[in-house]
Amino acid sequence: MRYAAEPAFVLHTRPWRETSLLVEVLSAEHGRIGLIARGxxxxxxxxxxxxxxxxQSIRFDAVQLGELARLTVAEALDVAPRLGGEALLAGFYLNELTLRLAPRQDPSPDLYLAYARARARxxxxxxxxWTLRRYERDLLEAIGFGFDWAHDGDGAxxxxxxRYRLDPEHGPRRLLSDRGHGDRSSAATGRALLSLATDRLPEADDLSSLRRAMRGVLxxxxxxxxxxxxxxxxxxxRVAPKAKLPQSESAD
Structure with a gap:
């Protein structure tokens, strides 16, 4: 199979042998692709x-050779976001999560567009x-594991x-008032779930509850x-327990 002028985002790059690179990209038409960039x-x-x-946003040509494709041409389509601090860690998380959960050569235009939105944000x-929680929502939907964020697992x-616990297989499950503190600490507020359903920025405490609940699903x-x-x-x-991490709910 040949790829010609295929738009993609670069997820990960690492050295391979002495002069080459192994590159993982998320493409517009063919999903995640592993590339060998020689010499x-x-x-x-x-x-x-x-x-x-x-x-980086690129356009590339390549030839599929088994599991990996041999890259022949690649050019940048824009300037990659210049990130530092927590935003850099968020970008790393965005790429790592996509790399781990998006299957290879499984076309998903919706995931490509969701990644483009998150990258721009x-x-x-x-x-x-909020940028990462929305991307997690869209990624789960694109790979077939999404929820109806406006209704619980029973349709209510x-x-x-x-407060709701997110069951990966059955969706939101409402917590009863007599449940223990441990359940509540890893549960999302109903307001937070409705914010995801309507794409409306939640309050800070609700956003924090989404991080903990979504981590369990992921x-x-x-x-x-x-x-x-x-x-x-x-x-x-651990090394700086008293230091305030900016927007501390963002990068995981």
Whole structure:
């Protein structure tokens, strides 16, 4: 199979052998694709190496050879977001989550568009946590595991004043008032779920509740090996427990 002038976003790049790179991209028409970029070291290949940096929007030509495709041409279509601090960690999380959950060569135009929106928002004014929660919602929908955020698993309307545990297989489950504190700490508020349903920015406490609830769903599909992004945030909290992480709900 040949790819010609295929739009894509670069998710991950790592060295391969002495002069080559292994590159994972999210393409518009063919889903996630693994590419081999051969012989990219040297001054003459500087523009190509720059185009293959994570978060970069590119257009590429390649030939599929088994599981991986051999890259022949790639060019940057814009300037990748210039991120620092927490926004950089959020970008890393965005790419890592997509890399882990999006299957290879499974076309998903909706996921491609959701990624494009999230990438554009990383450098914007929206809270990073809200950008990531919306992308998690859209990613789950694109890979077939989405929820009806306005109704619980039994079809009842979400109560804004209640709390809900997110069951990966059955959707939101309302917590009863006599449930323990542990259940409530990992549950989302009904207001937060309705905010996802309507794409409306929730209050800070509701947004925080979404992070904890969504992590449980994602962990279910990720399996026993979590994300390096989560490990990085946990390490930051460990070495600087009194430091306030900006918008601390955003990067996991």
């Amino acid at each position: 990219v070291q040297g001054a003459k290949k500087q523009a190509l190496r720059a185009a293959l940096q994570p978060l 990383l450098g914007g004014d929206d809270p990073l946590g 309307d979400i109560d804004p004043a209640a 962990a279910h599909y990720l399996g026993p090996r979590g994300l390096k992004s989560w490990e990085m945030l946990a390490e930051l909290a």
